[in-house]
Amino acid sequence: MAGRQNTAVAHDYVEDDVRTPLRVVEPSEGGPRNPPAAPPVSNARIAIAMFLVAESMFFAGLVGAYLVFRVGSVAWPPPGLPALPLGVTWFNTILLFASGGTMVAALRAIRRDDQASLRRFLWWSVALGGVFVGVQGLEWVRLVHHGLTLSSGPYGGTFYTLIGTHAAHVAGAMLWILFVLGAAARGRYTRQQHDGVEVCVVYWLYVCALWGLLFGLVYH
């Protein structure tokens, strides 16, 4: 680096081999004393947190539109359209929350390196999620028979869009669990290294919590 000169004209290039390797910085030359340890929060955790932030903004848009219509209408549900089924949906809600519990159990299992329990609890979660989506599908068929469709005004449109988008997220999260199950079967996860399970659990819990919010908002 001997060629550096105090010159304002940057075109007076330093006649240096452009591929000159960097000099190695000796720790004795000053600068920070302690080399930084591993970052306190792993890349995977930051990424899933950011992803959930983005998801929340997506649902904020849909929920915002829903509230505009609900708050602005005289009667909700509008005359002639069916109310939403509460009893079955309560049952379904409990199922989904139970699947959140089995996901947490799966995470605890891998934390003590219990591979068999990890797989078992992941399967339980997929099954519970599947029942949730299935029951919701059957309810939709009933609602359509009662005359509630996408084109029954804002009441029908917001209901199917909002709840359908959530159902699509549950289905996507189920695919994700199946992917994690495949990796678990190949022994990818250990007690020390199981970021893959952790982010999937976090996402599933997010989808469950989101359901709690939507259930309270849309069905009541």
Next chain:
Amino acid sequence: MSEAAAAHGHEHEHHEGGFVSTYLFSMDHKMIGKQFLLLSLFMMIIGGVLALMVRWQLAYPEEPVPGMAWVPEPYLYEGIIPPETYNMLFTMHATIMIFFVVIPILVGAFGNFLIPLMIGTRDMAFPVLNMLSFWIAALAGVIMVSSFFVEGGASAGGWTAYAPLSAAEVYTGVGLGQDLWIISLVVLGISSMMGSINYITTIINMRAPGMTMFRMPLVIWSLFITAILLLLALPELTAAMAMLLFDRRFGTSFFLPETGGEPILWQHLFWFFGHPEVYILILPGMGVASEILAVFSRKPIFGYRAMAMAMIAIAFLGWVVWGHHMFQSGMNPTMGMAFMTTTMVIAVPSAIKTFNWLGTLWGGSITFQTPMLHALAFVSMFVIGGLSGIFMAATPVDIFIHDTYFIVGHIHYVVFGGSVFAIFGAVSYWFPKMYGRMMNETLGKIHFFGTLIFFNITFFPMHIIGVGGHMRRIYNPLQYEFLEPLQHWNEIMTIGAIGLGLFQIVFAVNFFYSMFAGEKAPQNPWNANTLEWEAPTPPPHGNFVEIPTVYRGPYEYSVPGEKEDWLPQAQPGAGVAAAH
């Protein structure tokens, strides 16, 4: 950062891939950045041609566009632009320039290229995600361009896609084209989310030893904040787009009044995304200008922390000003008052930044090389665009100039005068590191002065005709008697636009000529401090031979008592002793 990362880098050095893995499905952040740059420059040509056709129609209404007689009906009739096509031209010009040129160049190309190099790491946190982000953006581009060729043509409801214009085919005659427009932007939103998650994670977690947040170059700060805005704003637009698509195809009634929908809801949803979007377009440009001004003034940036804080303030305030796009929508005057106030307040951080740029220039040893000229143009044009923005923030003025050419002038001073000059500055400043060769300085200056002069000829008169009542988005100004005295301005602006377009050929020639035959670039041609110049030129896979350690902030120029007038971030010691 550590051994794992170092091993990663070595792995790359030993396994150079073939053509496909190097140039197509590369996971190297630098190659992905260059892919974004080339894709967007190509899209810029399309967007530019559309703009020239709009300008032709305004200056010489219903006369054949020269050289366009080959375009088949129903797009053009022997070169004459019909009203339906005119609507399509301005809609697609804005869409392409905003979503496929300015964001992908500033955020996609320079975000990718600069973040790992300037914070001192070997690659992004998630290289595969990064590669996918580019190819998904490319897919979105293909969908958008393909919409020109379907029955009914491309979207013609304006880039803001106001419902019900965009929500029902009957108003514009555009069918599948509008659907493809929506799908393309949803796909682009996915790409953008992947990119922003990557940028945020990389900046938070992978900075070189000693690179604290407040030792980061301002361009990295600006990209960090832009990534956060993109992460928050785009998903909300995606939700709105989904509702619009459902209205068009599945019979819902979110935005269609005849079945109980709310067209104004679309405006709220769109501008809640749209105003942060404006800052997404300008913040990276502000970062680029800050880098260039400090280097070519040989002075520390004036008020480094204030600069970073001002950007953070803009990022917060940007969420509470969207209503100023809707003063005319019949909103409650109290709401209008609130939005007017927040909009005036957001001018303060922008003014802080402008003041600090001037403070940086004051008393500096300025050299007028191409990057610096573009950065100076950025500051001056941004000031004009910013000041015309204050006019529109005031409700009484806005009611008069709303939907006139005044606002078209304003947006072009901010997005062309601001962002596009920043793009040219960034390309000429980092070109040596990207391609290992210098751009031609003479051609660069010809391009700069041509662009600056013709830019002002094209866009300044818009303020005049706007105040004169010239509406935006009208097909033929000669249909209105009161606009006839202003028609000569339309002709002047069109001649300016043609000149502006011709001078971009100089840039294209310079870009591609220099890429293959330019003078070989040294490692640090501008004597700059930041870490990208510590990497070999052009940087190999893994960027650095040895991960640098950072000892100081990025703008230590002309430090008293130092032998040289720059003090690289990675140079240990006080400088004098350590310079062997």
